[in-house]
Amino acid sequence: MSEIRAGVGRLDLAGIRVAFPTGRDESLVALDDLNLRIEPGQIVSLIGPNGSGKSTLLRVVAGLLRPDRGEARLDDESIIGPDPRIGLVFQEPRLLPWRSAARNVGYPLELAGWSRHDRDRRVGELLELVGLEAAAQVIPGELSGGMRQRAALARSLALQPRVLLLDEPFSALDELTRERLNVELLALWARTSTTIVVVTHSISEAIFLGDRVVVLSERPGHVVADLPVSLPRPRSLATLDESIASAMGREIRANLAGVAA
């Protein structure tokens, strides 16, 4: 397998404000004056109450949503639209139901105009990376939920992004599958050193994955706490049993309680 390129991938979010028109005069302010800096290769867990604009923030970084104020920058360049240097994994796998796993994983390459030959080679690597070689020709309807999300993860890595954004990627899966995929995600990260921003509802997941846990407030969302996770890597599921993890959990919970009163 060819090594996936280690890239830079610094994110700077400064003064981000996003408001949605509601039809009446006032608009719904999802994010207001949000500031966040993410260093290359870091994993940042974003956690916050419902409606705190976590997914909105991810869309801004992904270039799918233009902020009304402020700026999102990747490696000192303003993000003005979807960018091949940024990979995105949605809450749902969003696979094209008529395409095999392999052709779904290769979809970004196809859109980017890669030749058949290069595509096949890259798809082979990606499927191996997420352990789906055996299911290459299977359509999404015949894959398990975990396998579908693996395919979505492989697809997001197809163009070798510097930044990977994950929007509650495993939340629809059962607990055991979710834990296993989180472990796999960390293993993958260790090989690619991609910057990762992961939105989660789960405090333990946030601690397990993150170098930092960023807590967002209720709407309009902004950063209320930015907590470093001092657990050593590589982490295993047993890491969560350590006392640092439970102290961390208490701290996050206290911050969440403060904002979601």
Next chain:
Amino acid sequence: MTAAPYPAQAGGGRVGGLVTAAAGLVAFLALWKAIVIVGNYPSFILPPPETVVARFVSGWSDGTIGRHAGTTLLEVALGFGAGASTAIVVGYGLARSRLVERLVSPYIVAAQATPILALAPLLALWFGPGLTAKVVICALIVFFPVAISTMVGIRAVDARLLELARSLRATRRQVLVTLEIPAAMPSIFGGLRVGVTLAVVGAIVGEWAGSERGLGVLVNLARGSLFDIPLLFATLLTIALLGIVLYALVVIVERALLRAR
């Protein structure tokens, strides 16, 4: 404990399906024959099936039916092709442009609500007794179901998949070719299946309104100057078979294209 076998499905399987269809045909012919015998109908009211089949064979072998069938087939093919291809383009416009929908949809509905039987004489007057009038009538009658099913199919394309394509910087054309058309294809073919049978109706109606050749003309001849009622039935049988064959062709193309997605 012995497990109960899986319940057999009536008419299931390929061979089972053929047997079921053949049994249905035999029952239909038997009923037909029974009605002729019980009612003691003369051949110029209701000829028995064997007489119709014999006339069908002789009509085809002496070229009477074939000459007219060729004309009708050409009308149907041209009209269906023109009507369906225009309808797919317009249906896409209806789905994706509010302006097109507001501008065009009242006329489409009004045209559909006007019986084609009432329009046919007018079109015959405008375009004369030749091929053109029939092609226009076929195209008109095919238009509505195909345009509507295309509109519904395109509108039903999952917005989340469209967002995925946007995040991968798909061009307008790529979205159309790799996402919208494959996703809407089953719906579009639903309209084409209805449309192709209606195209046969359109051709016959057009021929009735004024023509020198075609199966519709042959129906009139057999009933009128020739007074050959078995030939009339043989012509009706030909029209029905034409519909079945064209419908089957659409289904075959549909299967091939769905598999090629």
